[in-house]
Amino acid sequence: MCSKHGNRGVVYSGAGEVEVRSIETPTLSLGKRTCQHGVILKVVSTNICGSDQHMVRGRTTAEPGLVLGHEITGEVIECGRDVEFLDIGDIVSVPFNIACGRCRNCKEGQTGICLSVNPARPGAAYGYVDMGGWVGGQSEYVMVPYADFNLLKFPDRDRAMEKIRDLTLLSDIFPTGYHGAVTAGVVPGSTVYIAGAGPVGLASAASAHLLGAACVIVGDMNPHRLEQARSFGCETLDLREDGTVPEMLEQILGVPEVDAGVDCVGFEARSHGCSHHQEQPATVLNTMMDVTRAGGGIGVPGLYVTGDPGGIDAAAQTGQLGIRIGLGWAKSHFIVTGQCPVMKYHRQLMQAILWDKVDIAKAVNVEVISLEDAPKGYSDFDQGAATKFVIDPHGMIAA
DSSP: OGGGTOOEEEEEEETTEEEEEEOOOOOSEETTEEOTTOEEEEEEEEEOOHHHHHHHTTOSOOOTTOBOOOOEEEEEEEEOTTOOSOOTTOEEEEOSBOOOSOSHHHHTTOGGGOSSSOSSSSOOBBTOTTTTOBOOSSBSEEEESSHHHHOEEOSOHHHHHHTHHHHGGGGTHHHHHHHHHHHTTOOTTOEEEEEOOSHHHHHHHHHHHHTTOSEEEEEESOHHHHHHHHTTTOEEEETTSSSOHHHHHHHHHSSSOEEEEEEOSOTTOBOOGGGTTSBOTTHHHHHHHHHEEEEEEEEEOSOOOSOOTTOSSTTGGGTOOOOOHHHHHHTTOEEEESOOOGGGTHHHHHHHHHTTSOOHHHHHTEEEEOSTTHHHHHHHHHTTOSOEEEEOTTSTTTO
16 A cells, blocks of 8 residues: 555646655545545656646746646556456556546547536646646556546556556557647648647657658757657758748648648747747647648647736737637638547557557657656756656666
């Protein structure tokens, strides 16, 4: 039982600061009642996400003291009375969406916007601002509710540990990147433009390849991340250079447009060209409407928030951006936003990993670090490391 060992976690302690400290040991409880449908996990791996960085930079309304971490893979060490389909010792992937499995949205497969697990708004996640107050999983132990519904059990423990660097990405960024590509309409033979070569952008690029895209083009301002995209067959655009994105695409494709666009940047987007240091939060969305063909699709897994204390103006601070929606309307674009409903995809993507159809850990450049090194991981990631940092709290991956 985890109570014999205590618990430590990665805690947001103020803008620009995270620290590892002792935190409360999880129990099977929700407030004052026992959570008989939950499990306690010994965390096998838990990943640093770009969404976490928004909070750590002070670009959300997150309060100091928040235990971070919504990308979790773990070993079941305790089960509530009502858990029927999981056993002690199972290795499981935890969707970052917390979902009850019982409300209207969950029954329709919209697990990213469960109506029952967050009193403030639809949708909940571990360790994230405004997402229900659930304790994060960048820790040694964590409690997961509605376990039978939420958790994806890996069929073979030994095989799972062999592939854990890949399988750990099923909790968020692989399904999220895949969701961005699917909702943009990527099909065999598509041309695709993906804005952002961070881990989600790279996962979306790998997903576009998996879906059969003919040409995947990734744009970013970080040369190391662009090099990472090229390492698995992507074309790239260096957005620090002068010239418009349509002009750059035309040099590659012969036409200034693509079949599908995926925004993997979100609200901290910056200007292109010589002014690339200036924040311009609507630039990616407007560029996507500019370069996506008439009738094409735009997937938006990049995060946009309703509260941004660091926004460039009063409108941006409440998520109001200058989007050229008239262009999107005129071109009959379909645009899909919001959290990825992880359970819609994670079993299929697990199979793709286990049967060697995709090398997602290599695509996003996974680097395994200890729990103690998490603050350094956050710092390196914030400085633009072309790396997906995976925290190994118990040394199980290293072993």
